[in-house]
Amino acid sequence: MTVLGWLQIAIILALVLAAAVPLGGYMARVYAGERTVLSAVLAPVERGLYRLAGVDPAREQGALAYTLGMLAFNLAGVVLLYALLRLQGLLPFNPLGFGALSPDLAFNTAVSFVSNTNWQSYGGETTMSLFSQMAGLTVQNFLSAATGLALAVALTRAFARSNASTVGNFFVDMTRSVLYVLLPLAILTALVQVAMGVPQTLDAAVAATTLEGASQTIAVGPVATQMAIKQLGTNGGGFFNVNAAHPFENPSPFANALEIWQMLVISTALVFAFGRMIGDRRQARALLAAIAVILVAGIAVTYWAEAAGTPSLLAAGIDPAGGNMEGKEVRFGLAASSMFAAVTTGLSDGAVNAMHGSFTPLGGLAPMFLIQLGEILPGGNGSGLYGLLVMAIIAVFVAGLMVGRTPEYLGKKIEVAEVKMAILAVLILPCAILGFSAVAAVLPDALAGLGNAGPHGLSEIIYAYSSAAGNNGSAFGGLSANSPWWNTTLGLAMLLGRFAYIVPMMAIAGSLAGKTRLTASSGTFPTHGLLFVGLLVGVILILGGLQFFPALALGPIAEQVQMLAGKTF
Amino acid sequence: MLTFLRPAATLLVAFTLITGIAYPLAMTELAQALFPTQARGSLVERDGQVIGSSLIGQNFAAERYFHPRPSAAGNGYDAAASSGTNLGPTSAKLADRLKADAAALRAAGVTGPIPADAITTSGSGLDPDISPANALAQAARVAGARGVDEALVRDLIAAHISGPQLRVFGDARVNVLALNLALDAAAPAATAPAPGS
Numbered sequence: 001m002t003v004l005g006w007l008q009i010a011i012i013l014a015l016v017l018a019a020a021v022p023l024g025g026y027m028a029r030v031y032a033g034e035r036t037v038l039s040a041v042l043a044p045v046e047r048g049l050y051r052l053a054g055v056d057p058a059r060e061q062g063a064l065a066y067t068l069g070m071l072a073f074n075l076a077g078v079v080l081l082y083a084l085l086r087l088q089g090l091l092p093f094n095p096l097g098f099g100a101l102s103p104d105l106a107f108n109t110a111v112s113f114v115s116n117t118n119w120q121s122y123g124g125e126t127t128m129s130l131f132s133q134m135a136g137l138t139v140q141n142f143l144s145a146a147t148g149l150a151l152a153v154a155l156t157r158a159f160a161r162s163n164a165s166t167v168g169n170f171f172v173d174m175t176r177s178v179l180y181v182l183l184p185l186a187i188l189t190a191l192v193q194v195a196m197g198v199p200q201t202l203d204a205a206v207a208a209t210t211l212e213g214a215s216q217t218i219a220v221g222p223v224a225t226q227m228a229i230k231q232l233g234t235n236g237g238g239f240f241n242v243n244a245a246h247p248f249e250n251p252s253p254f255a256n257a258l259e260i261w262q263m264l265v266i267s268t269a270l271v272f273a274f275g276r277m278i279g280d281r282r283q284a285r286a287l288l289a290a291i292a293v294i295l296v297a298g299i300a301v302t303y304w305a306e307a308a309g310t311p312s313l314l315a316a317g318i319d320p321a322g323g324n325m326e327g328k329e330v331r332f333g334l335a336a337s338s339m340f341a342a343v344t345t346g347l348s349d350g351a352v353n354a355m356h357g358s359f360t361p362l363g364g365l366a367p368m369f370l371i372q373l374g375e376i377l378p379g380g381n382g383s384g385l386y387g388l389l390v391m392a393i394i395a396v397f398v399a400g401l402m403v404g405r406t407p408e409y410l411g412k413k414i415e416v417a418e419v420k421m422a423i424l425a426v427l428i429l430p431c432a433i434l435g436f437s438a439v440a441a442v443l444p445d446a447l448a449g450l451g452n453a454g455p456h457g458l459s460e461i462i463y464a465y466s467s468a469a470g471n472n473g474s475a476f477g478g479l480s481a482n483s484p485w486w487n488t489t490l491g492l493a494m495l496l497g498r499f500a501y502i503v504p505m506m507a508i509a510g511s512l513a514g515k516t517r518l519t520a521s522s523g524t525f526p527t528h529g530l531l532f533v534g535l536l537v538g539v540i541l542i543l544g545g546l547q548f549f550p551a552l553a554l555g556p557i558a559e560q561v562q563m564l565a566g567k568t569f
Numbered sequence: 570m571l572t573f574l575r576p577a578a579t580l581l582v583a584f585t586l587i588t589g590i591a592y593p594l595a596m597t598e599l600a601q602a603l604f605p606t607q608a609r610g611s612l613v614e615r616d617g618q619v620i621g622s623s624l625i626g627q628n629f630a631a632e633r634y635f636h637p638r639p640s641a642a643g644n645g646y647d648a649a650a651s652s653g654t655n656l657g658p659t660s661a662k663l664a665d666r667l668k669a670d671a672a673a674l675r676a677a678g679v680t681g682p683i684p685a686d687a688i689t690t691s692g693s694g695l696d697p698d699i700s701p702a703n704a705l706a707q708a709a710r711v712a713g714a715r716g717v718d719e720a721l722v723r724d725l726i727a728a729h730i731s732g733p734q735l736r737v738f739g740d741a742r743v744n745v746l747a748l749n750l751a752l753d754a755a756a757p758a759a760t761a762p763a764p765g766s
Contacts, residue, residue, distance in 0.1 A: 008737050053579035072573035076581045126650055135589035142588040143581070171576045178584060183592065190596055191603070197624050199610045200600035205649060206610055208619045210627045211634065211749055218622055218648040220610045224600060225593040242651040245692030247624040248610065253739025310658040313685070316667035317675075319702070322685020326663065327653045330638070330686050330698040333740030355653040355692045364657075456657035478655035559659055568661040 001307050005335025009299060012257050012339070013292075016264040023265060024272025024284075030180045031153045031173060031277070033057070042179050049175055060166035063510025066154055067503060069170035070147060074114050074499075077143060081110040084136040094129035095204040101127065108487035113137055115498035116144035116380055118230065118237030118350055118473040119490060121482040125219035125240050130204060137237060138226045142186075145233030145266075146177035148382025151502060152270060153277075155386045158509035159410045160278045162517035167509055181266065182232060189262055190228035196258070197251030198224040223248055231262035234380040236350030236473040244340070244353040245329055256336050256353060263349045267378040270385050278410055282528035287388055288378070290536040295346045295377045298366045303338035305363035311566055327358030338363070345370040348380030350473025357452070357460065357476035361563055364476065365556035368463050371470040373544040374429060380471060383498075386505050392527070393422045393508070395539040399525050399532075408524055411517040418511055421504040430547040432469035432496045436489050437462050437551065445485045451478025454569030455559035462555050464490060469497035613746065621746055622648075626697040629749060632714035635699070635707050637745045638686050639670060642694025653692045679706045698742035701730045717756045725751055 029036050035043075050057050061069060084091065085106040089099040101109065105121055112119045113136075122128070128137070150173035157167045194200050199220040206218045223239045227249055230237055240246040250256050268288070275284025307323040314320060328337045337354040344351050345367035356364055370377060376387040393409055397419050400407030407414040440446035440461050450457040460476040467474055468490040475481070481490060526532065562569075600608040611623045621627050626637045628646045640646045641654040656663035670688040679687075684702040704726045712719040729748045732741050 004733065004737055008733075008739075011737065049580065049583055052583060053576040055576045055580075069573045069577070072577040073581065076574075076577045080581060080585070123650065123652075134593045135585055138593060139585045139589035143584060171580060175580065178588065183588065186592070187596065191600065194600040194604045194607050197607050197611050200597050200608045201610070202594075202597055203609075206612060206619060206622075208612070208621045208627075210621055211746070211753070212627075212629060212631060214628060216621060216625075216627055216646065216648055218610060218612075218625055219651075222593045222597055224608075225596045229588075240651050240693075242653060242693040242695075245653065246651050247622075247626075247693060247695055247697055251611075251624050253734045257738055309685075312658065312660075312664040312667055313689070315664070316671040316688060317683050318667075318671075318685055318688065319682035324658070324689075325685040326658075326689040327655070327692045328689075329691050329693065329696050330700055330742045331696075331739050336739055353692065355655055357655040357657055358653060358663075358692075360658050451655055452657040452660055454659055456659055459657070476655070476657075477653060478657065559657070563659050568659050568664050 001303050002335065005303065005333075008335050009339050012260050016261055016268055019261070019265050020268035021272055023269035025276060027181060027269055027273040028276040030176050031273070036180060038180055038184060046175060046179055050172070053171065055169070055171045057169065057172045060169050062165055063154070063158070063167050063506050063513065066167055066170045067506040070151065070502070071499070073170070073174065074147060077114045077140060078110045081113060081136050081140060082106050085109055085132060088129050088132050091129065091131045093131035093134070093202065096129070098127060098129050104484045104487035105482055108491040111491040111494050112473065113140035113235070113237060114144055115471050115494045116148055116233070116235060116348060116383065117468060117471040117494045117498070118235040119468055119475070119494065120237055120473070121487055121490070123241030124238055130202060130221055133226060133239060134222055138229060141226065141229040141233045141235040141237070142178050142182050143174070144235065145182055145381040146174045148380055149177040149181065149270065150174045150382065151506070152382035152385040155389055155505065155509045156274050156277045158513040159412060161513055163515070164513045167513050182229065185232050185266070186225070186228040189232065189258065190224045192258065193227055193255060194224045196255040197248070198227055198255070199248055200224040220248065228262065230351060231259045231349065232266055234263060234267060234347050234349045236344065238351060244351045245355065250353055253331055253336060256332055256340065259351070259353075260340055260343050263343055263347050263351070264378065266381050267347060267384045270382065271378055274385060280410070280528070283410060286528045286533050287392070289533045290540070291377045291388070293533070293537050294373070294540065295342065298342040298346055298370045298377070299339050301366040302342050302359070302363045303335060305360045305366070306334050306338050308360065310360055311563060312568065324358075324360050324363070327355030329353065341367045342370060344474055345472060346375065346377035346379070348375040348383055348471045350467065352474050355477055356463070356474055357478045361556040361560035364459065365552060367474070368459070368466055368556065369544065369548065369552065371466045371472050372429065372433065372548045373540055374426065375470050375472060376540070383471065390422045390425050390505060390508070391540055392536060393418055394426070394543070395532070395536045396525065396527065398539060399535055405523065408518065409527060411519065412512050412515050413518070418508050421507045425501050425504040426543065428496055428500045429469055432493045433462065433465045433548070434551060436465045436493055440465070440489070443485070445483070449480045449483055449486055451480065452569070455555050455562065456569065459555035459559065462551050465493050468493035471497050613750070615750065623744065623746060624697055626695050627746060629745065632710060634749045634752070635704060635711060635745050638696050638699060639688065639690045640694040641690045646695060648695055651693045651695055653694060654690050677710055697744055697746060699745055701726065701741050701743055704743045704748065711752070715752070715756050721756060722752070725755060
């Protein structure tokens with residue numbers, strides 16, 4: 001670890017905060033339906049869309065209707081994307097003549113992009129036509145992020161309102177997320193990314209003759225437009241097989257800093273927007289403090305472990321100061337690779353600029369554990385905030401148990417119904433991750449996909465299901481996941497992790513919206529102070545640790561011990 | 570559910586047209602007009618022929634050229650099939666490969682600690698850069714193969730080091746293709762093949 005490395009990390013985080021505060025204020029106005037700087041251009045488009053779709057923007061929905069609208073929209077998204085991928089061979093913009101995807105791969109990919117997971121069982125440049133990349137995958141990069149944002153806004157309204165029967169209109173919140181937040185930021189940053197070297201062309205490949213006279217086919221495409229939204233929307237599905245490690249997706253250290261900024265900025269801004277919408281910005285600052293503590297710790301563990309290197313590298317005579325560069329790019333080095341890994345998993349992004357599967361055991365444990373904590377640091381677009389609020393509900397419940405009072409959060413009484421639903425939601429992750437992993441660990445069909453032996457093989461399995469259920473999308477890439485077993489079960493894990501979580505979360509929203517918002521009294525446990533921050537960090541870490549420590553002990557922790565003992569597999 | 574079908578289907582189709590067709594196509598036009606070089610892939614030409622991209626690594630095996638990092642993309646620097654090895658820290662295969670590559674470097678005359686990037690594969694398999702230390706470790710071999718003074722080669726390396734951007738972002742690096750092109754211009758090797766061979 002170097003001072004310069006940490007300085008780089010600190011600068012990027014500062015740039016995120018600097019942009020997130022005004023963006024949060026802007027987003028709060030957008031979701032309140034107020035006029036913004038972009039209204040002159042976008043309001044007519046917005047009205048046109050509502051007229052076409054038969055949506056009355058003034059008519060709000062209750063939590064149930066909101067959820068059903070969201071489910072219908074996402075179901076239609078899965079069906080359309082599945083159809084596009086199965087019919088790929090017949091559709092335009094297919095210069096390399098790629099054929100249809102297999103049914104299991106098309107299912108996996110459709111679910112993956114609609115659920116904001118963007119797990120990729122395929123290599124982009126060897127599988128997807130330009131049409132599939134644009135009209136299929138890029139679209140869901142926008143819509144899955146917009147879906148998450150809408151849901152978080154609905155939950156926020158449930159806290160902010162008193163005795164309300166509605167939480168907003170899903171189609172309005174989703175449309176505003178795309179038009180006012182995601183699209184303008186994508187247009188702006190995609191152009192910057194092109195300037196930095198990310199290609200944007202309708203050609204699929206360029207033929208070159210190298211200096212030594214060999215021929216090299218260089219895959220290109222409309223990369224920048226997909227790159228911008230995949231980072232802003234915390235999607236993470238790369239245009240190319242190796243994602244943001246590819247020099248065309250991530251050409252320079254500046255481009256890398258921009259991509260980390262893109263990943264973090266909307267989710268961070270949403271926390272600020274939340275503070276404004278509930279009318280108490282101190283609450284947002286407390287949540288951000290909890291996020292920062294765990295995220296920076298995750299970056300530190302990864303950075304430290306990667307800088308330490310491995311016995312295999314040292315035995316080969318490598319300069320010990322070089323650290324573990326296997327699977328990393330020279331232009332990023334250790335600090336920027338470690339930061340990217342922690343941020344992409346603290347969020348639900350899942351883009352990678354280095355191969356997590358080649359990280360040291362502890363360097364790989366940190367991203368895996370950050371996913372298992374629920375990706376709430378600050379998490380995916382929307383999904384991060386609603387996940388964090390569910391954790392906050394559990395935290396005030398635990399505090400209430402300690403002092404024997406009915407817990408309150410943001411002026412709403414947290415009672416049996418809310419706590420039951422919160423626990424139900426957080427149980428989805430361990431059930432999906434550990435359940436599927438346990439079966440895969442003994443099934444020959446599943447084990448055939450492993451790329452590494454020993455504990456690292458088990459880590460590949462646990463990471464894959466964590467990534468799928470957490471809607472992350474990154475991988476220990478040694479796993480060959482394009483087989484019916486992996487495609488199908490990972491697809492199911494993604495569906496559970498997304499929608500089986502959303503339903504109880506929205507049940508909480510419905511229940512909270514109807515309650516009276518109480519003013520704080522002297523007996524209220526303040527949720528904006530350091531005590532609450534500490535409690536929230538504790539609840540997040542203890543819940544995650546209790547659920548996943550046994551599995552992690554058999555994977556990365558066992559591997560660390562074996563590695564230090566000089567064992568290879 | 571039926572009441573949700575019309576808005577769901579309509580908005581899905583509308584946003585497919587907006588974000589899936591209009592956005593990428595309009596941005597392609599704009600990008601090609603504003604940044605034509607980058608938008609087409611930062612291609613490098615010599616004598617009117619595309620010899621690669623400044624952002625994408627390519628294979629160099631000859632003694633007279635600087636060598637890139639080992640690559641796991643296809644058979645090495647296959648820019649249509651990016652890939653890392655994805656071998657883990659306790660992989661026996663990785664340990665064996667590291668040892669073999671280190672031995673090859675020692676046989677080529679590299680002494681002292683081996684630069685970290687010299688025997689590790691990159692994440693993409695297309696890393697266009699090597700570390701300055703890696704370039705310097707190859708200077709004697711390249712100078713010998715070209716029959717030129719090593720100082721000339723070292724000067725070329727020094728001129729091609731890009732430090733961290735703004736001194737903070739990323740690591741110092743040397744673009745292998747740019748360095749080799751400069752090498753060909755400054756010190757044409759006696760053994761260089763005739764054009765087109």
